[in-house]
Amino acid sequence: MAKVVVDVPTMQTNQPYDYAIPAPLADNVVPGVRVVVGFGKGDREVMGVVVDTTDQQDFDGKLKPIMRVLDDHPILDKELLALSRWMADDTFAFWITCLQAMLPSALHADTKWLANGAKTVVNRGRVATEDFIVPLLKHDEYLTLVDQQRTNAKRRITLLQALAQWSTDGAEPRLLSVAGPDSFDRTTVKAGQSQGWLRIEPREFYRRPYANLDAQARTHALTPTAQQQRALDALLPAIDGHKDQTFLLEGVTGSGKTEVYLQAIAATLAQGRNALMLIPEIALTPQMVRNVKGRFGADVAVLHSALSDGERFDEWRRIERGEARVVVGARSAAFAPLTNIGLFIMDEEHETSYKQDDSPRYHARDVLQWRGAYHHAPVLLGSATPSLESRARAAKGVYTHLLMPERANQKPLPPVQIVDMRAAQLDSVSGDFSNELLNALQERLDRGEQSVLMLNRRGFSSFVMCRECGYVAKCPNCDISLTLHMDSHTLRCHYCGHEEPVPTVCPSCGSKRIRYYGTGTEKVEQSLHKLLPNARVLRMDVDTTRRKGGHAKILKAFGQHEADILLGTQMIAKGLDFPDVTLVGVINADTALGLPDFRASERTFQLLTQVSGRAGRADKAGAVVVQTYNPDHYAIQLAQHHDYEHFFVTEMGIRHQSGYPPYYFTFKLTVSHPEDRQAAKAIYHLADELKHSLSDQAVMLGPTRGAIARLKRRYYYQIVIKYKNEPQLHATLERLLTETQVGSRNGFQVAFDREPLSFV
């Protein structure tokens, strides 16, 4: 009998179900394969994952049989099955949701309608194949056939001659697409097949996203600087000794953290073990992938969302088959089916993209630490601006703290000039640029050096407003204004995807004075063209990078000096290492500070420090200009002096005083319903229940309306709990989930978020 977790994500079905294993499937039904089973009243077909097989039977009645098996071998091994169970528990997610989050989308099953009206479950993933030609006859037989052809059957003769030759050297099959085009076409090959001269054999191949990098010459290890050597001296014994210890590598921008990662990976491989490295989504990918591929070549598999489904599926299979020894990837690569892991790395560990904001709401750092314990392997967290949580753990000795306070080239960090925008004389000509920033840009242009310009887009939107009546275009489904997209001339909702044309007259009062507002990157690009007509500008934002490989193309062009200025959003702040960039400009440092988020200062400090770190990384001295309306704010002042440690102490004081993480644990509970009244009733009911079971040390914020009260036609309410020690909390929440009527059946949706990244 098999225990199957079915693809019916509801509270009521969040448990394994027993199914009988029909005799013919006995060998194929093993833990970790996907199966198709009948479920519920109508016995409709659903996909399920076998999590266990046993002889005993918990269920008395007659068991339904497993209908089909979708995989010829387990796609989740023992470790990953155990991890999924733990994650479901830890994040209050449905088990099936966790199992699916761990698999590439090619291994998700689709439901298809059959001709008779029923639904069936089919495999989504396709293995890519190429056709090979296999000779079937002997050399002499082909020569005889050549003689028998009419002289004008040139193509057949060429094919037979080729086959004759191939048949002598061990009959190695040839790739049809390579062998074919010049001499004989596919029709001729088909004809040859029906004559029995050859066989066409489809063979599986991998879609390789970085094949060009694999072919490049390998880089060699650099001689470590003294501070890199100290870090390695602490790390290597933990790797060699199979210790599941967590290290926090706090190294200033340009201190050479990458080289420490690469040498630690090399040491792991030398031990006969494999390495898994996470990097934040997209922005860093091109340069870091090139670095790791440069050192370890085709041994490296890469997993991130900018790959096509097919490429990701194939990289995943290379890992699963043990053909890759190093994995580099974004958040979900934490679940890569790598085995025998000797080292886990998380670069830019403070990045918010490591936390998934949809169910399962896991943090990749927790996943790495779980796997580190499983494999008895160290976890290395690296950043120039560690999260307060991690730095606090290092202070307590939970993590081993490794410091690299200097740049690898011994050069100082670039001086940062703060420009007080309250005093700046801005007019319609200068737009968003102070004289200081414009002059600095002009100087770089004159010297032929490069600049990076960041527009902090958080909290900003380019929206459309009527100057007559104040009408703002809003999404019909969500309580939020629509964002203007110049490239497609449409208004778009960033939450639900709703799209509509830009109005030319106000829908509310009929006035023609309806205008664009906001400081989008496009607008800044236009003013740059006016202010610095000779500057070549490359723009990097969601619009210019939507196409596959968009990031890499822009960065490559900038690296080859095809532009003087790289203008972009937050995505240009981190990780980039361009030797000729001598100026970093921040157009607006403040927007994050205005958000109702207790981490606003931390985010602002991190962002300014990271982006400043892009300047002067090689021989030429760098400089930074930061425009702000809050020049006295401590986050901005301490970022000016690159003083992380001072910021850490200051911010910890504030968190302590106001009772925020890392002094308190936090938990967010959200309820939504299509009817406002229902959602409100449910959240107050939950709040009541919780009040009874929490200790008086715990603090409950709310219930309040969600920051966006209405989203995708649903109303949102939330509670945030801050607590120090609530051993019963987990059990209470589980009980509430099952006992209350707030199941998905009645149109409710409940979301639990452990350690939410924001309270709004």
Ligand SMILES: Nc1ncnc2c1ncn2[C@@H]1O[C@H](COP(=O)(O)OP(=O)(O)OP(=O)(O)O)[C@@H](O)[C@H]1O
């Ligand atoms: N041991 C070394 N010898 C010579 N050059 C080095 C050494 N280590 C690192 N470098 C060089 O120093 C520069 C900065 O290194 P790297 O990009 O790894 O910094 P980082 O610590 O990751 O910074 P950031 O946090 O800004 O990404 C790179 O150009 C790298 O090649």
Ligand SMILES: [Zn+2]
């Ligand atoms: Zn109007």
Ligand SMILES: [Zn+2]
């Ligand atoms: Zn919407």
